Amino acid sequence: MEFAEVVGIRRSIRFFDPDRAVEREKIQKILEAMRLGSCAMNAHWLRAIVVYRDDLAPETFEALKLPVAGVVMELAPVHIYCYGDLSVIQNDHGKQPKLLIDMGALAPSHGWTHRFVDEFVWPMLLDPMSKSPQYPIAMAFDNGGCATQGLLMAYEEGLGACWTAFNIPVAKEAFGVPDHWVPHYVLNLGYPLESREAGGQRPRPPFEDLYFEGRVGNPFRRDEKVVEELKRRKMIQASAPFPNRQQELRDLARRLGLPE
Ligand SMILES: Cc1cc2nc3c(=O)[nH]c(=O)nc-3n(C[C@H](O)[C@H](O)[C@H](O)COP(=O)(O)O)c2cc1C
Incomplete structure (x- = not known):
């Protein structure tokens, strides 16, 4: 699929085929994609624990679920719990930026040298940043x-x-999560039981309310030609609500034995 279409077809899926396992190789591909993401100073704080729903003790699974998530977790055969490892910067002690210099990613033309890391980046940026209250948010x-x-x-x-x-406390205990890992969210995964469109793209605030040009209050005006192109490339798709969606939800609920 073209990248634009992947962005366009993504929407939160909450009805999975509960009996269709996800191939391990697909889980690996998801983790590989996570690892290639960009991080400040190449720090790579993200940690993930892949959990197979059916391997969990029933009482542990029951305790892991929250009211806003229970049915989704029950239907999804795979759960990827995501955390941030707060120890990364102090353990690394400036080695990652130096590695980026050695690899030719950070260049002397831009001021990057090992000395710059030792005398500025580590003591003035990384060390204080990793000790500040904003660190987990960053x-x-x-x-x-x-x-x-x-x-x-x-x-x-x-x-x-x-x-x-x-x-969070139940997951910490069940999966042996270290104290220095900050919890994020769990990615519930499976094969959709609902239609690919899943009732259409979900509502978003108006574009011009979100993005500005030059100065806050000066909206970045949408060019309708671009919108049309993105529709052709299936990034911008028909939005919710679809007329048949409520019926689809009832049919899915009936099929899965869930309340309608
Ligand atoms: C960090 C994060 C946490 C979320 N938590 C929940 C949740 O607990 N339960 C749920 O049903 N959806 C959850 N969602 C999904 C959002 O509700 C979803 O993004 C929203 O419905 C917008 O629709 P879309 O993702 O289909 O475009 C979460 C999404 C994000 C990014």
């Missing part, structure tokens, strides 16, 4: 980007997915 930005690459890969592989919250 790290979450990078992790969201990496995790989203994995999310998109799931759709490229014909799967559906939905992020959900989970019971």
Whole structure:
């Protein structure tokens, strides 16, 4: 699938075929896509634990589910729990930027030398940043980007997915999560039982309310020609609600024995 179409067809899928396993190789491809995401200073804070629903003890699974996520987790055969490892920067101690210099990614033309890392980047940026209260928030930005690459890969592989919250203390205990890992969300994965369109693209705030040009308050005006091109390339697709969606939801619920 073209990248634009992968972006376009992605929407949170909440009805999975509960009995159709996800191939391990597809899970690996999702993790590979996460690993290739961009991170400040190549720090790579994202950690993920792949959990197979059917391997969980029933009482553990029950405790992991939250009211906003329970049915999704029950239907998805694979759950990828995502965390951020707060120890990365202090353990690395500036080695990653030096590696980027040695690999020719960061260039002397841009001021990058080992000395610059030792005298400025480590003591003035990385060390204080990793000790500041904003550190977990800053790290979450990078992790969201990496995790989203994995999310998109799931759709490229014909799967559906939905992020959900989970019971953090129960997961910590059940999966042996270290104290220095900050919880994010769990990616529920499986083969969609609902239609590929899943009722259409979900509503978003108006484009011009979100993005600006030059100055806040000066909206970045959409060019309708671009919108038309993206429609042709299936990135911008028909939006919800679809007229038959409520019927589809009832049919799915009946098929799965869920309340209508
Ligand atoms: C970080 C994050 C957490 C989310 N948590 C939940 C959740 O707990 N339960 C749920 O049903 N959907 C959850 N979602 C899915 C959003 O509700 C979803 O993105 C929203 O419905 C917009 O639609 P779309 O993803 O289909 O485009 C989460 C999404 C993100 C990115």
